[in-house]
Amino acid sequence: MFSRDTWREIFVTIRKNKLRTFLSGFTVSLGILIFITLFGMGNGLVNTFDEFFSQDATNVIYVFPGRTSIPYKGYKSNRTIEFDNSDLKDIEETFPMFVEYISPRIFRTATTTYGEESNDYTTIGVDWGQQFAEKTIIMQGRYINQRDVEERTRNAVIGRLVEVDLFNGRNAIGKFIDIGGSVFKVVGVFQDEGGDNEERQIYIPYTTRQLIEKNTDKINQIVIQFKPELGYTGAVALEKNLVRFLKDKKFISPDDQNGFFVRNVAENLKQNQDFAGVLQLIVSVVAFGTIIAGIIGISNIMVYVVKERTKEIGIRKAIGATPKRVIGSILLESIFITTVSGFTGMLIGIGVLKWIGNTLKEDYFITNPYISTGVAIFATIILIFFGALAGYIPARRAARIKPIVALRNE
Amino acid sequence: MIEIKDLHKSYQMGSNSLHVLKGIDFNVEAGELVAIMGSSGSGKSTLLNILGMLDVADSGEYLLDGLPIKNLNETKAANYRNKFLGFIFQSFNLINYKTALENVALPLYYQGVGRKERQEKALKYLEQVGLKEWSHHLPSELSGGQKQRVAVARAMAAEPKVLLADELTGALDSTTSYEIMDLIQKINDLGNTILVVTHEDDIAHMCKRIVHLKDGVIVEDKKIEQVRASQYVQ
């Protein structure tokens, strides 16, 4: 059945029926091409999403101070809530099982000078554990360490772009810079995936910042990095208990939503992952629909092709073709066409995705659209399989009818 | 070569049934050249199609070269057609996208003959019908007579035991018809058994025996003196 003669006969048929070959081939190619492009773009959307939300560690809870909105226990509303060092200690002692690192963040903008160069940068007073919450990557030197915090050293870690701005590309490590009137020694340079803004920041020990500001114990924000084993449910539970604890400590009404604010990255992440999942599902459904449309298209063409060939089938049977050979040649022909055009469409589709690359990133949030080879081949094979099936059913019907009936067909 | 006994065939048309063949008894010896005549609708084509196994009878016996033709599945029928029978149609029934040579070679392809031998044989038969120079033309580039010669060559290529022709000159003018009949007579001279369905008296008289069908039965069956077609052909 698969002899060279069979193939030659099929190639002759294909070559001499170019329109038919083109039509069915085109349908399959187009179906696969659209499928791959859509699916790849969908992945690109999800990529953008992932990239956007995976800059910082996900096991982090931020606490921001606010103002009360409900009078409570003798306190008037509209009271400003502030955090101080004791809050850090209390949280650490109340939730020892949950907390991995805890760090304040004290934000100040200060004019920073090195030699002739000078610029305004955000300095952030932090504890040494803060490095892990923001996925700060040290390029040279080191981050703020425990000794810096305990001994209130005047050491600073500067962003990559701060070094570029102030040092004109020279090495900043060990140099002294003036931050808002105090002299700090640069002990490290960092980079951050968060973008330019985050690379124009300077980290100093929070204790040093407090010392400079008349030995205050106030802090701005609290960053809690909890143990990753807690998972999503643990994070939600911790958040709830933390809120209750802080409201109690700061005399804030349990119903007051404005005394302070909590951002739980794990919870955000979960929502975003859910959203990305829905996005992917929608894209998959659309892509699947394309494949179905492709199958319907090729089925229609096959029905038409076989119908058009009914008389030819009658002639072939009259001169001695068995039903098996009639079906076989129609089937092989359709499999050959769908395979060649299917894989052509697949390669073109993959090429299109490569060609699109990151050109749609800015305007359409599509990052690095791609389709895994497995999915691409699977979809192609599905289409080939159903194309063959779509050819087989009418071919079998045509091969079964009496030759005299087939011959009468015009 | 062909023995049929009490052959019946009806066509079902909705609730009515049309009894077309009403008990045909009929024998053909090897080497005969038989014309089947009769008015339109008398069942000539129906009979020939049954003989050619393109259609099946409702009842009756049919022996082809001693083999009972009954309850054959499509595969077996196809093999028998391929081995024993050559068919020539009024409307030629060539495959339009294949050249003359490819059309003639097709039955050999289904016989499992190798490509090279197929081509040689097909060319030989095309030469016999005088169309060697036309072997690479498509049917659409041939005249009616030429198409029918290709069909004759195709029927002969399989070297069948029996050649069946249904109105093979029906679509041709009389000169061309005689040329085709000349060809048929020459094939018959080689010893092939041939059955020809025709309306035309002159064509029928170029055979060796005339069978008359009327209302689904044979009303007349006589041997005749054959008129040679060659005298009308230059």
Ligand SMILES: Nc1ncnc2c1ncn2[C@@H]1O[C@H](COP(=O)(O)OP(=O)(O)OP(=O)(O)O)[C@@H](O)[C@H]1O
């Ligand atoms: N497939 C069919 N379904 C129903 N009736 C049919 C069918 N084929 C033929 N008939 C009828 O059977 C009868 C015999 O038909 P057949 O074709 O055998 O006649 P014929 O002798 O060949 O006629 P003609 O000389 O016109 O070709 C006719 O009345 C025809 O209408």
Ligand SMILES: [Mg+2]
């Ligand atoms: Mg007829």
